[in-house]
Amino acid sequence: MTDSYTTVSRRRFLQQTGAGLLASHVAAGAAAAQRVPPPPGRKLGWALVGLGSLSINQIMPAFARCEKSRLAAFVSGSPDKARTLAARYGVPEKNIYDYDSYDRIRDNADIDIVYVVLPNGMHAEYTVRAAQAGKHVLCEKPMANTPEECRQMIDAAKAAERKLMVAYRLRYEPYTQALIKAVRDEEMGPLRFVLADAGFSIGDPDQWRLKKAMAGGGSLMDIGIYSLNAARYISGEEPVEVFAMEHSTPGDPRFKEVEENVTFQLRFPSGVLANCTSSYGSPLNRFRGVGTKGWIELEPALSYGGLRMHASTGRTLEERLHPVVDHFAAEMDHLSGCVMDGTEPLTPGEEGLKDLQIMMAIYESARERRIVKLL
Amino acid sequence: MTDSYTTVSRRRFLQQTGAGLLASHVAAGAAAAQRVPPPPGRKLGWALVGLGSLSINQIMPAFARCEKSRLAAFVSGSPDKARTLAARYGVPEKNIYDYDSYDRIRDNADIDIVYVVLPNGMHAEYTVRAAQAGKHVLCEKPMANTPEECRQMIDAAKAAERKLMVAYRLRYEPYTQALIKAVRDEEMGPLRFVLADAGFSIGDPDQWRLKKAMAGGGSLMDIGIYSLNAARYISGEEPVEVFAMEHSTPGDPRFKEVEENVTFQLRFPSGVLANCTSSYGSPLNRFRGVGTKGWIELEPALSYGGLRMHASTGRTLEERLHPVVDHFAAEMDHLSGCVMDGTEPLTPGEEGLKDLQIMMAIYESARERRIVKLL
Numbered sequence: 001m002t003d004s005y006t007t008v009s010r011r012r013f014l015q016q017t018g019a020g021l022l023a024s025h026v027a028a029g030a031a032a033a034q035r036v037p038p039p040p041g042r043k044l045g046w047a048l049v050g051l052g053s054l055s056i057n058q059i060m061p062a063f064a065r066c067e068k069s070r071l072a073a074f075v076s077g078s079p080d081k082a083r084t085l086a087a088r089y090g091v092p093e094k095n096i097y098d099y100d101s102y103d104r105i106r107d108n109a110d111i112d113i114v115y116v117v118l119p120n121g122m123h124a125e126y127t128v129r130a131a132q133a134g135k136h137v138l139c140e141k142p143m144a145n146t147p148e149e150c151r152q153m154i155d156a157a158k159a160a161e162r163k164l165m166v167a168y169r170l171r172y173e174p175y176t177q178a179l180i181k182a183v184r185d186e187e188m189g190p191l192r193f194v195l196a197d198a199g200f201s202i203g204d205p206d207q208w209r210l211k212k213a214m215a216g217g218g219s220l221m222d223i224g225i226y227s228l229n230a231a232r233y234i235s236g237e238e239p240v241e242v243f244a245m246e247h248s249t250p251g252d253p254r255f256k257e258v259e260e261n262v263t264f265q266l267r268f269p270s271g272v273l274a275n276c277t278s279s280y281g282s283p284l285n286r287f288r289g290v291g292t293k294g295w296i297e298l299e300p301a302l303s304y305g306g307l308r309m310h311a312s313t314g315r316t317l318e319e320r321l322h323p324v325v326d327h328f329a330a331e332m333d334h335l336s337g338c339v340m341d342g343t344e345p346l347t348p349g350e351e352g353l354k355d356l357q358i359m360m361a362i363y364e365s366a367r368e369r370r371i372v373k374l375l
Numbered sequence: 376m377t378d379s380y381t382t383v384s385r386r387r388f389l390q391q392t393g394a395g396l397l398a399s400h401v402a403a404g405a406a407a408a409q410r411v412p413p414p415p416g417r418k419l420g421w422a423l424v425g426l427g428s429l430s431i432n433q434i435m436p437a438f439a440r441c442e443k444s445r446l447a448a449f450v451s452g453s454p455d456k457a458r459t460l461a462a463r464y465g466v467p468e469k470n471i472y473d474y475d476s477y478d479r480i481r482d483n484a485d486i487d488i489v490y491v492v493l494p495n496g497m498h499a500e501y502t503v504r505a506a507q508a509g510k511h512v513l514c515e516k517p518m519a520n521t522p523e524e525c526r527q528m529i530d531a532a533k534a535a536e537r538k539l540m541v542a543y544r545l546r547y548e549p550y551t552q553a554l555i556k557a558v559r560d561e562e563m564g565p566l567r568f569v570l571a572d573a574g575f576s577i578g579d580p581d582q583w584r585l586k587k588a589m590a591g592g593g594s595l596m597d598i599g600i601y602s603l604n605a606a607r608y609i610s611g612e613e614p615v616e617v618f619a620m621e622h623s624t625p626g627d628p629r630f631k632e633v634e635e636n637v638t639f640q641l642r643f644p645s646g647v648l649a650n651c652t653s654s655y656g657s658p659l660n661r662f663r664g665v666g667t668k669g670w671i672e673l674e675p676a677l678s679y680g681g682l683r684m685h686a687s688t689g690r691t692l693e694e695r696l697h698p699v700v701d702h703f704a705a706e707m708d709h710l711s712g713c714v715m716d717g718t719e720p721l722t723p724g725e726e727g728l729k730d731l732q733i734m735m736a737i738y739e740s741a742r743e744r745r746i747v748k749l750l
Contacts, residue, residue, distance in 0.1 A: 192636060192657045195650075197570065200689070201667060243618050247646040261567060263640050263648045271622040273638045275570075275650040282567045282665045283689030290657045292576055314575070314658030369746055 044336040045072030045110045047095070047135070049102075049126050050117040051081050054140070058304060059117065060089055062328035068336035069329075072110045075102050075126075102126070106133035113335060115167075116140060119214040120221060124149035127164065128156040136163040138335050142225050143352025145216030147360060150353035157349060165335045165345035166352035168229055172330035174322040175298055175307040176233075179289065183234055188291030188311070191272050194234045195288040196227035198302055199261075199279025205253040210280075218248075218258025220362060224278020225355055226302045228362075230287040231266055231274040232354070239266035239274070239358060241373045246366040249281060264362050419487040419711040420447030422470070422480060422510070424501050426456050429515070430492045433679060435464055437703035443711035444704075447485045450477050450501075477501070481508035488710060490542075491515060494589040495596060499524035502539065503531040511538040513710050517600050518727025520591030522735060525728035532724060540710045540720035541727035543604060547705035549697040550673055550682040551608075554664065558609055563666030563686070566647050569609045570663040571602035573677055574636075574654025580628040585655075593623075593633030595737060599653020600730055601677045603737075605662040606641055606649040607729070614641035614649070614733060616748045619741040624656060639737050 046069055048055050063071040073095035076082040082096045095110055105111050114130040116123055116139040124144045130137045137157065143150050143166045157164035170176040183191050200223060208214040209222055220228075232238065244264035248255040260281045266274040277284050288297035294313035300306055304327060309320040338345045361372040421444055423430050438446040448470035451457040457471045470485055480486050489505035491498055491514040499519045505512045512532065518525050518541045532539035545551040558566050575598060583589040584597055595603075607613065619639035623630035635656045641649040652659050663672035669688035675681055679702060684695040713720045736747040 189657075192654065193638070193652055193659070195570070195572065195652070243620070243640070245618070245640055245642055245648055247642070247648055249646065261646075261648060263568070263650050265618070265620055265638050265640060265650075267620055267622070271624065271636075273620055273622055273636060273652075275638050275640075275652060277568055277570070277648075277650060279567065279665075281667050282564075283669055283687070284568070284665060285689065290654075290659060292656050294658055312658070314660065371744055 040067055042340070043068055043070040044112040044339060045070055046332065047073035047075055047097075047105060047111045047114045048117060049075040049114055049130075050119075050122075051076045051078065051085060052117065055117045056085065059115065059328050059332075060085065062326045062332065063089075065326040065329035066333050066336075068340065069113075069332040072112075073097065073105065073108065075099070075105070075114075103129055103133055105130070105135060111135060112339060113138060113163075113332075115332070119208040120216045121145050121214045124153055127153045131156040131160040131162045131164070134160060134162065136165075136335065136339050138165050138167055138332065139349075139352070140167045141229075141352060141355070142216065142221045142359070143349065143356060145221075147353055147356045150349060150356050154349040154353065163335060163338055163345060164349040165331075165338070166347050166349060167331055168347040168351065169327035169331045170226070170230075170302060171233065171347055172334050173307070173325050173327045175309055176301075178309065178320070178322050179287065179296055179298055180233055180236075182296045182311070183289045183291070184236065186291065188289070188296060188313070189293035191235060191270075191289055191291050193288075193290035194231045194266075194272065194274040194276075195286070195290065195297075196230040196234070196274060196301075197277040197284035197286045198223045198226040198230075199277060199282050199284035201282065202254055202280040205256075210254055210256075210258055212257040215258060217359070217363065218255065219260060219278045219280035220262050220359055221258075223280070224262055224264075224276070224362075225359065227276040227278055227287075228264075228266075228355055228358055230301070231276055234287060234289045235268050235270070235272045235274070237268040237270060237272065238354065239268055239374055241267045241371050242358060242361050242365055243371050244362045244366040252281075254280065259366075262362065262366065264365070266358075415442055417715070418443055418445040419714060420445055420485045421707065422448035422450055422472075422486045422489045424450040424477075424489055424491050424505075425493040425497075426451045426453065426460060427492065431460065434490065434492065434703050434707075435460065437701045437707065438464075440701040440704035441708050441711075443715065444488075444707040447487075448472065448480065448483065450474070450480070450489075478504055478508055480505070480510060486510060487714060488513060488538075488707075490707070494583040495591045496520050496589045499528055502528045506531040506535040506537045506539070509535060509537065511540075511710065511714050513540050513542055513707065514724075514727070515542045516604075516727060516730070517591065517596045517734070518724065518731060520596075522728055522731045525724060525731050529724040529728065538710060538713055538720060539724040540706075540713070541722050541724060542706055543722040543726065544702035544706045545601070545605075545677060546608065546722055547709050548682070548700050548702045550684055551676075553684065553695070553697050554662065554671055554673055555608055555611075557671045557686070558664045558666070559611065561666065563664070563670060563688070564668035566610060566645075566664055566666050568663075568665035569606045569641075569647065569649040569651075570661070570665065570672075571605040571609070571649060571676075572652040572659035572661045573598045573601040573605075574652060574657050574659035576657065577629055577655040580631075585629050585631075585633055587632040590633060592734070592738065593630065594635060594653045594655035595637050595734055596633075598655070599637055599639075599651070599737075600734065602651040602653055602662075603639075603641075603730055603733055605676070606651055609662060609664045610643050610645070610647045610649065612643040612645060612647065613729065614643055614749055616642045616746050617733060617736050617740055618746050619737045621741040627656075629655065634741075637737065637741065639740070641733075 623635035
C-alpha cells in the first residue's frame with residue numbers, strides 16, 4: 001500500500017492546486033519517489049493456494065507493496081510451476097506444498113495466513129483444511145459454490161478460532177471507499193437508485209470458470225457478484241426481494257454449462273431500487289449511486305487499476321481523484337492487521353455467505369420467472 | 376436547423392484536426408456565422424395548442440430555426456397569455472382560438488398543422504378534433520393516457536386522410552441518430568444490453584403532471600417513456616416481456632396520485648436485455664448500447680441541448696461530436712416535409728401506441744408483481 005504520508009501529502013497537493021489536478025498528481029508522485037520508506041514492521045507469512053493467473057499476475061507482485069504481509073509459501077498441484085515461481089519470489093523449497101501435503105502447513109511457523117485462489121468449487125475444502133491446520137484464511141470470491149459450503153467454512157474458522165475473510169478487494173481501495181462515504185454523507189441527497197454493471201468477454205471455452213461443477217455458475221458467480229456486492233455496500237442495506245432475467249447466446253461454445261448474461265433488480269428496505277447486470281459476453285464496469293440531487297459513479301469501477309470517479313448534479317459534472325493503491329496489497333495487509341490486532345475483518349465469511357444466498361435467489365428468479373423474496 | 380453546408384464543413388474540420396476537437400468546433404462555428412442563409416422556401420403554418428412552459432420556452436423560439444414551418448396560430452384557454460405571446464411572435468389576432476372556438480380552425484387556411492402540447496389526458500380529444508377539422512397533427516408524448524385513446528387518434532387521422540406524428544424529438548437530432556447507426560452497424564459487436572435511464576426531480580406538487588386523470592400516470596408516462604422508447608430504437612426490436620418494480624417516497628406530497636420511481640427490464644426477441652429506470656425524484660439522463668466489444672452512450676441523452684456521446688471498448692474511451700440542432704425545429708420541419716412530400720413521418724401514431732401498450736404492461740407488472748408478456 002502507498003504509505004500514509006505520501007497519500008496525505010498528495011491529497012493536500014491536489015486540493016491546493018485545483019485546476020492543475022493532473023499535473024500536480026505527477027509532481028506529487030515525483031516528490032514521493034524520493035522519500036526512502038522506513039524499514040517494515042513485523043510481517044505475517046502468507047501461503048498462496050493455487051497458482052493461476054490471478055496469483056501470478058496480481059497477487060504475487062502485490063506483496064512488494066505490503067507493509068504487514070510477506071509471501072512465505074506456495075500450495076500447488078504443479079511442482080514445476082511452483083519451483084519456478086519460488087525462485088523468482090524467494091520462497092524456500094521447504095515451503096512448497098502440494099494438495100496432498102497441504103495439511104502439513106500446520107507444522108510450518110512461517111505460515112500465518114492462507115490465501116485460497118483456487119476454482120470456486122475448491123474454496124470450501126481448502127479453507128476448512130487451512131482452518132483445521134490452525135491458519136487464518138483469505139478466500140477469493142465467490143466464497144464457495146453454495147451457501148451450505150459457506151456455512152461450513154465459517155463454522156470451521158470459528159471452531160479453530162481463526163479469522164476468515166473473503167477477498168472483496170474493492171472495499172479496501174480509496175475510490176470505492178470514497179463512493180460509499182459520499183453516499184452515506186448524502187452528498188447527492190438520499191440514495192434512490194443503484195446502477196451496477198459488471199462484465200467482460202470471457203476467452204477460452206475450456207477454462208474452469210465455464211464448468212458448472214468448478215465455478216458454481218456463470219458470469220453471475222464470477223463478475224456479476226461485483227454488481228451485487230456493490231448494490232449492497234453502496235446502499236448499506238440488505239435486499240428484500242430480487243427479480244432476474246438471463247440470456248446466453250445460442251450455440252456459443254462458452255455457454256454450454258453456465259449463463260452468459262443476467263439482468264437483475266433488487267429492492268431494499270428504504271425503497272432504494274437497484275438495476276444490475278452481469279456478463280461473460282460484454283464489457284461492463286460501472287457502479288453509480290443516484291440520489292435525489294445527483295449521482296456519483298465509478299467507471300471503471302472494478303478494474304485492478306485506473307478507477308475513475310465522476311459526480312454530477314445533472315447540470316454539473318466533475319471528476320474526483322483519490323489515492324491509488326494496489327488492491328491486493330491493501331486487502332492482504334487488512335487481514336494481517338486484523339490478525340495482529342485481534343480485530344474482525346471488514347468482509348468476513350458472513351459477507352460472502354450473504355452474496356451466495358442472494359445469488360441463489362437470482363438464479364431461482366431467472367429459472368422460475370418470478371420475484372424471489374429474501375430474508 | 377443548422378444548414379447542411381455548415382454541418383458537413385464542421386464535421387470534416389473535426390475529422391481533420393483530431394486532437395484539437397474543441398478548438399475547431401468553435402472555429403467552424405465562427406465561419407458559419409458569416410454565411411448569409413438563403414431565403415426560406417415554402418413554410419407550412421402551425422397552430423400551437425396549449426401555451427405552457429414547453430410551448431413558451433422551447434417550441435415558439437424553435438420556429439426561428441425552421442426551414443419549412445412557421446408559427447401561425449395559438450389555441451389557449453388563457454386569452455391574455457395568448458395575446459401577449461401573439462404580439463411577441465407576430466401571430467395575428469384572428470388566429471387566436473380558445474377551446475370552444477377550436478373547431479373553427481377548419482376554416483383557417485393559415486393553419487396546416489396543429490401541435491398538441493396539452494396535458495396528456497387532453498391529447499386524444501384535441502388530436503381528433505384537429506383531424507376532423509382537416510389539419511395534420513403533431514402530438515406531444517405520451518401520445519395519450521391509454522392505448523384505446525391512441526387508437527381513436529390514429530383512426531381519426533386515417534379517416535380524415537391527415538398525417539399524425541408523435542413528438543419523439545430525439546429521433547430527429549444527430550446524436551440519437553448516430554447512436555442508432557453505430558448500434559445497427561455493430562461497431563461494438565452485436566448488441567447485448569440497453570441501459571436507459573431517464574428522470575428528474577419534479578417541482579410543484581400541484582401541477583397537472585402529478586394528477587392521475589390529467590397525466591395518465593407518473594414518471595413513467597412523462598420521462599420514463601424516454602427510456603422505453605430508447606430501448607426500442609436502440610435495439611430496433613419490440614420487447615417480448617417486461618418486469619417492473621415501483622417505489623414512491625412515503626409522505627412526499629408530489630406522489631399522492633402517481634408513482635415516483637420505476638425500474639423495468641425488457642427482453643427482446645434477439646436476446647438483448649434492457650435495464651431501464653424512470654424517476655420524478657432523481658436526475659437520470661443516460662442511454663447506453665452495450666455490444667460484445669464495447670459500448671456507446673449518450674449522457675446527457677435527453678436534454679434539449681448539450682448532448683454528449685462517448686464510446687468505449689473497455690480499454691479505450693473516446694468522445695464523439697456531432698452536429699447540434701434544435702430538436703423541436705427538427706421534428707416540426709420533419710412533419711412539414713412529410714406533409715409537403717406526401718411521405719409518412721418516422722414516428723407516426725402507431726409508434727406512440729406501442730409505447731402506451733408497453734407502459735400499461737409495465738404498470739401491470741409492478742402492480743401484480745410478475746412478468747407481463749407482450750405481443
